[in-house]
Amino acid sequence: MSGDTAEIEIRGVHKAFGSLHVLKGIDIDIPRGSVTAILGPSGSGKSTLLRMINQLETRTAGDILVHGDLIGYRRIGTGADATLQELDDKAIAEQRAKIGMVFQRFNLFPHKTAIDNVMEAPIHVAHRSKADARDEAIRQLTRVGLADRLDYYPSQLSGGQQQRVAIARALAMHPNIMLFDEPTSALDPELVGEVLSVMRQVAEEGMTMVVVTHEMGFAREVADQIIFLDEGVVVEHGGPEIIDNPQTTRFQAFLKSVL
Amino acid sequence: MKSREDSELGIPGEIHARPVRKPGPVVAAIVVLIFALMLAHGIVTNPNFDWPTVWMYLFNENVLSGIGWTLKLTLYSMIIATVLAIILAVMRKSSNPVLRWVSWYFIWFFRGTPVYTQLIFWGLFAVLIPRLAVGVPFGPEFWSIDTKSVVTASVAAVLGLGLNEAAYLSEIVRAGIEAVDDGQTEAAQALGMRRSLIMRRIILPQAMRIIVPPTGNETIGMLKTTSLVLAVPFNLELQFATNAIASRIYKPIPLLLVASIWYLVITTILMILQAQLEKHFGKGFDKSSLSHAGKSAAIDHPTGESAMEAARMNKVKMGGLNA
Ligand SMILES: Nc1ncnc2c1ncn2[C@@H]1O[C@H](COP(=O)(O)OP(=O)(O)O)[C@@H](O)[C@H]1O
Numbered sequence: 181m182s183g184d185t186a187e188i189e190i191r192g193v194h195k196a197f198g199s200l201h202v203l204k205g206i207d208i209d210i211p212r213g214s215v216t217a218i219l220g221p222s223g224s225g226k227s228t229l230l231r232m233i234n235q236l237e238t239r240t241a242g243d244i245l246v247h248g249d250l251i252g253y254r255r256i257g258t259g260a261d262a263t264l265q266e267l268d269d270k271a272i273a274e275q276r277a278k279i280g281m282v283f284q285r286f287n288l289f290p291h292k293t294a295i296d297n298v299m300e301a302p303i304h305v306a307h308r309s310k311a312d313a314r315d316e317a318i319r320q321l322t323r324v325g326l327a328d329r330l331d332y333y334p335s336q337l338s339g340g341q342q343q344r345v346a347i348a349r350a351l352a353m354h355p356n357i358m359l360f361d362e363p364t365s366a367l368d369p370e371l372v373g374e375v376l377s378v379m380r381q382v383a384e385e386g387m388t389m390v391v392v393t394h395e396m397g398f399a400r401e402v403a404d405q406i407i408f409l410d411e412g413v414v415v416e417h418g419g420p421e422i423i424d425n426p427q428t429t430r431f432q433a434f435l436k437s438v439l
Numbered sequence: 440m441k442s443r444e445d446s447e448l449g450i451p452g453e454i455h456a457r458p459v460r461k462p463g464p465v466v467a468a469i470v471v472l473i474f475a476l477m478l479a480h481g482i483v484t485n486p487n488f489d490w491p492t493v494w495m496y497l498f499n500e501n502v503l504s505g506i507g508w509t510l511k512l513t514l515y516s517m518i519i520a521t522v523l524a525i526i527l528a529v530m531r532k533s534s535n536p537v538l539r540w541v542s543w544y545f546i547w548f549f550r551g552t553p554v555y556t557q558l559i560f561w562g563l564f565a566v567l568i569p570r571l572a573v574g575v576p577f578g579p580e581f582w583s584i585d586t587k588s589v590v591t592a593s594v595a596a597v598l599g600l601g602l603n604e605a606a607y608l609s610e611i612v613r614a615g616i617e618a619v620d621d622g623q624t625e626a627a628q629a630l631g632m633r634r635s636l637i638m639r640r641i642i643l644p645q646a647m648r649i650i651v652p653p654t655g656n657e658t659i660g661m662l663k664t665t666s667l668v669l670a671v672p673f674n675l676e677l678q679f680a681t682n683a684i685a686s687r688i689y690k691p692i693p694l695l696l697v698a699s700i701w702y703l704v705i706t707t708i709l710m711i712l713q714a715q716l717e718k719h720f721g722k723g724f725d726k727s728s729l730s731h732a733g734k735s736a737a738i739d740h741p742t743g744e745s746a747m748e749a750a751r752m753n754k755v756k757m758g759g760l761n762a
């Protein structure tokens with residue numbers, strides 16, 4: 181995990197909501213093409229950490245770099261005199277466009293059909309032609325196994341199908357990174373598998389992925405790196421084997437609770 | 440035997456049971472019908488209503504032109520109000536505090552004073568401010584014009600009605616915007632969409648579902664509020680036209696009926712338009728769209744149940760928002 185291949189570098193990141201200190205100094209390197217699983221009990225700050233990577237949340241302190249570029253700010257000056265300049269709406273949108281995100285509650289656009297959900301950003305953000313975007317959307321929806329659901333509205337799809345549309349929608353922007361925030365937590369148990377298998381396939385194609393999940397089987401088999409977060413700090417950190425050999429009582433207790 | 444209700448699937452032994460007999464609706468219908476007939480009979484045969492006069496003036500030239508003006512005032516003032524209302528509502532949600540305040544004060548002022556008073560002021564606008572000018576602020580003027588020639592009585596009427604209505608509509612628009620789940624904005628942001636694009640393509644189209652019904656209400660209200668423009672004074676619309684005839688021939692009742700009949704006709708048309716709009720903006724939310732593309736869905740849907748569950752959850756959520 182040398183610095184020059186890190187797709188995402190998280191350095192000394194803190195987050196406070198008012199007086200609530202949620203993240204207390206996080207340092208993580210996420211190599212290009214790797215899958216990182218973030219585990220931790222509810223309220224430990226997993227979502228907050230993930231959302232800071234594409235600036236749905238601002239950070240209180242520390243640096244996040246993607247592809248070597250500082251996220252959210254521009255550094256003016258060097259050394260001790262350096263100050264940060266906030267990026268404007270346009271620059272932030274450009275950084276976000278290269279990072280796909282999948283939410284626990286899908287967040288599909290309910291007034292648009294599956295294919296229109298997928299075509300929206302390629303047309304209006306990437307300014308691709310309609311025909312182009314349509315071909316791309318059909319390709320992505322086929323890839324997630326929904327070629328026969330193009331003209332369905334989200335309300336006409338099952339949870340698993342909706343989440344797969346959401347994945348296709350993110351992939352259609354050709355992101356360098358995909359963030360997943362508990363993508364299967366809102367699903368009926370029998371629908372979890374179809375979403376995980378799509379994620380597995382995306383991982384195999386070499387996407388850099390950061391996944392907040394409670395699916396230990398997925399983490400063990402697909403992740404290259406496991407981060408166990410508790411009370412705002414990284415408690416354990418290593419390869420997938422650490423799931424089977426927890427060193428701290430906190431990780432042991434957590435694993436017992438989810439298995 | 441192939442019954443007319445057989446589904447296209449040709450499932451053998453499809454059930455075509457006789458429905459439970461419910462006498463309630465039939466009894467209710469008969470009672471309502473009897474009352475309605477009594478009412479209609481009373482109205483039609485009552486000589487005080489003077490139907491021959493109603494009939495004589497229903498298509499009177501002045502009445503028809505009054506309808507034209509009423510429609511024009513309603514249409515133009517609602518267009519101004521809608522455009523302004525969306526701008527005001529978006530300003531109200533802006534990160535720029537100046538825009539938020541401007542929006543707040545506009546709504547405060549135009550909701551806080553009677554529309555009748557506002558119409559009088561718009562009528563006096565040309566007297567209070569005789570010339571409109573373009574130039575450097577506090578400096579030389581490049582161009583100026585007589586206010587009278589710009590703010591005519593009909594313009595004053597439309598401005599008065601439109602600005603007042605904008606204040607009310609903007610609160611409706613704001614409620615619609617706020618009813619859209621924050622997750623929608625986040626998902627759009629994550630795709631790299633910018634604020635204005637998110638508002639235009641994601642938030643407003645969904646807010647419309649909530650905005651349209653009360654706006655239809657406001658439009659129908661406006662139809663009748665237009666009669667207040669005599670405060671400007673502007674006196675060509677329907678209510679004034681029928682009143683004028685009534686005082687000329689000393690027959691107020693039949694001419695009130697003429698006006699009422701026309702207001703009802705227009706209201707009916709507006710309600711039909713509203714239903715069309717509701718259908719359009721309800722796409723993806725309502726049951727009718729479910730049957731549209733969902734026909735085949737119901738057939739080979741492996742998890743149809745959870746889709747219905749999701750739809751039901753949508754409904755529940757909506758109910759909560761409307762409450
Ligand atoms: N916008 C917010 N305002 C205030 N507190 C928040 C906000 N978002 C999250 N929190 C708090 O931060 C903590 C971590 O939340 P979160 O990152 O969502 O945890 P996790 O995803 O691990 O369950 C929780 O205590 C939560 O209540």
Ligand SMILES: [Mg+2]
Pocket residue numbers: 226227228362
């Ligand atoms: Mg979370």
